[in-house]
Amino acid sequence: MISRKDVLQKALHKCFVEMYRWAQPSIDLDELIKNGFKDSTEDPLYARHYLSQDNFKYIRDTYMDAYGIRDTWDDTFELLINQLLEGGIEDDYKEATPDRPAYRNYKKVLPLKEVLTCPGEVNTIIDYIKKCQNFYKGHCYETNQFSCSIALGPSPNCNAKHVEEYWHNHGKPEFKIVEYNISDVIYGEGEFEEMSNEEFIATLKW
Structure with a gap:
């Protein structure tokens, strides 16, 4: 094998x-x-x-x-962190209607600071993600x-x-x-x- x-x-x-x-x-x-x-x-x-x-x-x-x-480990984490801090986009699927077929569109994803009730926790969340990034980097x-x-x-x-x-x-x-x-x-x-x-x-x- x-x-x-x-x-x-x-x-x-x-x-x-x-x-x-x-x-x-x-x-x-x-x-x-x-x-x-x-x-x-x-x-x-x-x-x-x-x-x-x-x-x-x-x-x-x-x-x-x-x-x-x-190794794309750091690239993946940096993409995740950037999306959480700056926001981004996600898929927005539109169902078919009598005059239009179904299609895929995009919609905005808000940054964490605009979603959390306590924006001050954003740094704590990012710190925990970075700890995971660095600890499992051995791969x-x-x-x-x-x-x-x-x-x-x-x-x-x-x-x-x-x-x-x-x-x-x-x-x-x-x-x-x-x-x-x-x-x-x-x-x-x-x-x-x-x-x-x-x-x-x-x-x-x-």
């Missing part, structure tokens, strides 16, 4: 594979492992491949969202664990100069880092308008 731990390990591996796919030079990490590659402390894989900090975060965050690792363990594993694991180097120097000293004096944003490639922005992801990644291989 598959466990949550198995799912997270799979996400971690796939994230590393994707990072090296978009790194410079680009490689197929799965193929490398399949062919018996063993990393070493003397010449670690991560030191030979460059991925900008922005692209690193883009891939990491994409996998965290896809595998449900993203974001997965988020922290995944982020740390990616950051401290064998992810590509974000030091362009170091990687360029490595290849210049290992038989590729013409190797040069090209700065780009993954989102521009994926959504065909600017110079990438008529280039597919795979066509661009092919340009990153040496």
